[in-house]
Amino acid sequence: MFSYYFDLALRSLKRNRVLTALMIVAIALGIGASMTMLTVLHVLTGNPLPGKSQTLFYPQIDPRDMADYEAGEEPPRQVTWIDGMNLLREKRADRQALMTGGAVPVQPTQSALDPFFSDARYTTAEFFPMFDTPFRFGHGWTAADDEARARVVVITNELNNKLYSGKDSTGQTLRMKDTAFRIIGVLGDWRPNPHFYDLNMGDYSGVESVFMPLSTSRDLHLPLNGSRNCWGRGGADEAHFENASCVWLQFWAQINDPAKVAGYRDFLEHYSQEQKTLGRFQRPANVRLPSLMEWLDINKVVPSDVRLQTWLALGFLLVCLVNTVGLMLAKFLRRSGELGVRRALGASRRAVFGQLLMESAVIGLAGGAGGLLLAFVGLWLVRRQPSDYAELAHMDVAMLAATVVAAVVSTLFAGLLPAWRACQITPALQLKSQ
Amino acid sequence: MDILPILTTLRRHKITAFLVILEIALTCAIICNAVFLISQRIERIHMPSGVAEHELIQIELASIGAKADEFARAQEDLAAIRQIPGVTQVASVAQVPFGSSSNNAGIRIDPNQPKSMIDASTYYGENLIETYGARLIAGRNLRADDYRSMDAVMEGVRSGDTKLFPATAIITQSMAKRLWPDQDALGKSIYIGKIPLQVVGILENLVRPSIEDDSTANYSAVIPIKLAQGQYVIRTAPGDRERVLKIALEKLKQNNPHRIVVQKRTWDEIRGNFFQNDRSMTGLLIGVCVALLLVTALGIVGLGSFWVAQRRRMIGVRRALGATRHDILHYFQTENFLLATIGIALGMVLAYGINLFLMTKYELPRLPATYFPIGAIALWIIGQLAVLGPAMRASMVPPVVATRSV
Known part of the structure; x- marks a missing residue:
């Protein structure tokens, strides 16, 4: 039965090529546009650390003075050096890391390469185990290295390819800002999206090329990158940031046991009160402890333009579907005579309905294939855009399957009304008018 | 041109007529908002800087x-x-x-x-x-x-x-x-x-x-x-x-x-x-507008052709009874104009609704009334252009069709 209907559908579609082509093109355009945008949205709303993200938290505390105070306001989105160091020393979470962004002048020993600036992450040791970073060669540094302000560095695979043509470079010396660093690790391919651990660097920017202990970067006065907010007598130059009333560091905590999250929040509360008693904090304790995914929501990392474009594409798909309903209705009703004969020869309404739906499904499949092609073109266009998420716009298997399913389901849905309408034909009337 | 006979005919093709109206309404609503978004982006791209x-x-x-x-x-x-x-x-x-x-x-x-x-x-x-x-x-x-x-x-x-x-x-x-x-x-x-x-x-x-x-x-x-x-x-x-x-x-x-x-x-x-992002958004919006108008136009062509084919006998009878080719052409053009007008009216309400949604979700300003005619004119023109082909074919139907196959 199935293959017979399929055959009938193909014959019928061939009979009226223009109308068929119009329907397929409309479905393909609608599906192509929608799936392009949904894929982009899918990529951008993804989890940067699947399986791990629920154990990662971003503590927020409010160290500011009473100027500009408003009760219930969100605490700053970064921490001061003093608070970061205090939280780090307390070690109340399973793992914790304090970090900030920067840029370092890299001076390759190879004469063929000019010195260049590289983005850098200055962080404490537990960054690597906490974020499960893959290592191609070597490993990260230890808390002892942090303490000793060791001249050690971890570089990305990309930089390793550029400087050492992909060979194991651990143990080699890398000169940066006239200082010799020992390479102790090379990261494997790692590009968490969004760049969740520091959203000031561009929400979807790639991973920094150079990682080194935070203490080392401060010791050498390496240039900082990112956002800083100061209050009161804040506003110091970079060399004196440790004592400034400015927030400029990110602090992350890993809490494996969900039952301990409330305990950590209490600790933050307690810490704020203690600092207030000491006179460092002035505002009433105001702490938050968003999880990684909550933190991304708070920061509205998904560009509103992308959401708007997705709505637009879905609206376009709706128009395309209405268009297809109309065309299919025209096509089915035009065949009233043929359908009348089938009915008169004993085909049940159900059978005719099934036959017509099969025809819709075939259009849906063809439209889906076209849509898939257009989605690939669309994503290629998105990748050529200047935005920092552009290079991420790739189709994965899930979206590929979703595209085809969406096309067939939506076309079947569009075929329901015309097929039902065509089934209402009274066979006798149709036969008479022949 | 008499509108009443057209309405009577349309009443017999309720579903098809409704679909045309719906498509025009949706297109009109999206276009009004898209054009508004485009003009906002263009204005932003030309933001004065005060420098040389x-x-x-x-x-x-x-x-x-x-x-x-x-x-x-x-x-x-x-x-x-x-x-x-x-x-x-x-x-x-x-x-x-x-x-x-x-x-x-x-x-x-x-x-x-x-x-x-x-x-x-x-x-x-x-x-x-x-x-x-x-x-x-x-x-x-x-x-x-x-x-x-x-x-x-x-x-x-x-x-x-x-x-x-x-x-x-x-x-x-x-x-x-x-x-x-x-x-x-x-x-x-x-x-x-x-x-x-x-x-x-x-x-x-x-x-x-x-x-x-x-x-x-x-x-x-x-x-x-x-x-x-x-x-x-x-x-x-x-x-x-x-x-x-x-x-x-x-x-x-x-x-x-x-x-x-x-x-x-x-x-x-x-x-x-x-302003790179604004420029690419403008390009995308223009692309969607063009695609929408194109799809709508093709839809009207498709349905128009179907209607003409279905009404060949009726057209033949009218021609035999003395209607000129011009009358037939006008008939289909007026029909399309009627459908477009109803669709546009519906589209305006929808455009306003979409704008309200965008205002709450994306902090966009209210859609100024001056943007409504843009969508209307665009759809009237597209409708007339799209129906021209089928209407011309209808006007070519010879009166002799009325006498055949009876």
């Missing part, structure tokens, strides 16, 4: 080794650049309009205000107003004795010695209006924290490097602080920019080879980069 747009070059350098005696070195750099033929102005700056990276400060007009009134961008650097080409519309320019060095200011922050801070500032017209809506801002003081800065001049405009909210895009203050951060802006005639940039880079390299060029570009490129 086509005359500026930015060069940013970062030293590799330890920094020593930066201020004297910056003076050497500036002197070297000034000697290049064609250079009219040069300044050491900390930020460029539309340059993305920015310094901002909360501004009060009374140190005892509990909250700062606005957040404004703070421009530092000697000779900055002349180099950027910002127009002073009231008061005076900054003088040599207004300036303090960045090192002195930092020392002041640490020691609390207010004498080390500058005491004057120049602000933009829009910032002045926001702070003192009904008064002259000249001579009044703005406060950054507790530090007073007397407003000595008003600029026509000077856009911020990074913009969070377009309505505050021009809230900028120029504060007399001397800098040496390795970032230079050069002003020269538009045609000289390429040449000057090349020579400047050579001279800077001669002065101190132990540094890296981080940025070298004309200000036109800076502006282009800043």
Whole structure:
């Protein structure tokens, strides 16, 4: 039965090529546009650390003075050096890391390469185990290295390819800002999206090329990158940031046991009160402890333009579907005579309905294939855009399957009304008018 | 043309007619909003900057080794650049309009205000107003004795010695209006924290490097602080920019080879980069509008052809009864016009609804009434163009059809 209907559908579609082509093109355009945008949205709303993200938290505390105070306001989105160091020393979470962004002048020993600036992450040791970073060669540094302000560095695979043509470079010396660093690790391919651990660097920017202990970067006065907010007598130059009333560091905590999250929040509360008693904090304790995914929501990392474009594409798909309903209705009703004969020869309404739906499904499949092609073109266009998420716009298997399913389901849905309408034909009337 | 017979016929094709109306309504609603979005983006892309747009070059350098005696070195750099033929102005700056990276400060007009009134961008650097080409519309320019060095200011922050801070500032017209809506801002003081800065001049405009909210895009203050951060802006005639940039880079390299060029570009490129997203969004919206109109037109062609085929006998009868070809053509054109009009009316309501949705979700302004006719006209035209083919074919139906197959 199935293959017979399929055959009938193909014959019928061939009979009226223009109308068929119009329907397929409309479905393909609608599906192509929608799936392009949904894929982009899918990529951008993804989890940067699947399986791990629920154990990662971003503590927020409010160290500011009473100027500009408003009760219930969100605490700053970064921490001061003093608070970061205090939280780090307390070690109340399973793992914790304090970090900030920067840029370092890299001076390759190879004469063929000019010195260049590289983005850098200055962080404490537990960054690597906490974020499960893959290592191609070597490993990260230890808390002892942090303490000793060791001249050690971890570089990305990309930089390793550029400087050492992909060979194991651990143990080699890398000169940066006239200082010799020992390479102790090379990261494997790692590009968490969004760049969740520091959203000031561009929400979807790639991973920094150079990682080194935070203490080392401060010791050498390496240039900082990112956002800083100061209050009161804040506003110091970079060399004196440790004592400034400015927030400029990110602090992350890993809490494996969900039952301990409330305990950590209490600790933050307690810490704020203690600092207030000491006179460092002035505002009433105001702490938050968003999880990684909550933190991304708070920061509205998904560009509103992308959401708007997705709505637009879905609206376009709706128009395309209405268009297809109309065309299919025209096509089915035009065949009233043929359908009348089938009915008169004993085909049940159900059978005719099934036959017509099969025809819709075939259009849906063809439209889906076209849509898939257009989605690939669309994503290629998105990748050529200047935005920092552009290079991420790739189709994965899930979206590929979703595209085809969406096309067939939506076309079947569009075929329901015309097929039902065509089934209402009274066979006798149709036969008479022949 | 009689409308009543058309309505009677349409009543017999309720579903098909309804689908055409629905498609036109949806298209009309989306197009009204899309055109509005496009016009907003275009307006944003053309946001005035207040600077000499086509005359500026930015060069940013970062030293590799330890920094020593930066201020004297910056003076050497500036002197070297000034000697290049064609250079009219040069300044050491900390930020460029539309340059993305920015310094901002909360501004009060009374140190005892509990909250700062606005957040404004703070421009530092000697000779900055002349180099950027910002127009002073009231008061005076900054003088040599207004300036303090960045090192002195930092020392002041640490020691609390207010004498080390500058005491004057120049602000933009829009910032002045926001702070003192009904008064002259000249001579009044703005406060950054507790530090007073007397407003000595008003600029026509000077856009911020990074913009969070377009309505505050021009809230900028120029504060007399001397800098040496390795970032230079050069002003020269538009045609000289390429040449000057090349020579400047050579001279800077001669002065101190132990540094890296981080940025070298004309200000036109800076502006282009800043609005890249808006430009691609505009392109995308235009593309969707065209695709929508095309799909709708093809839909009308398809359904029109179907109707003509279905009504061949009716057309034949009418022709046999004396209707001219013109009458038949008109019949289908009027029918389409009727359907389009109903669709457009429905589309207006829908457009308004979509706009309300966008207003709450994306903080867009209300759709002005002037955008409604755009969608209407577009769809009337598209409808008429699309139905022309099928209508012409209908008018070619010979009267003899009426007598056949009876």
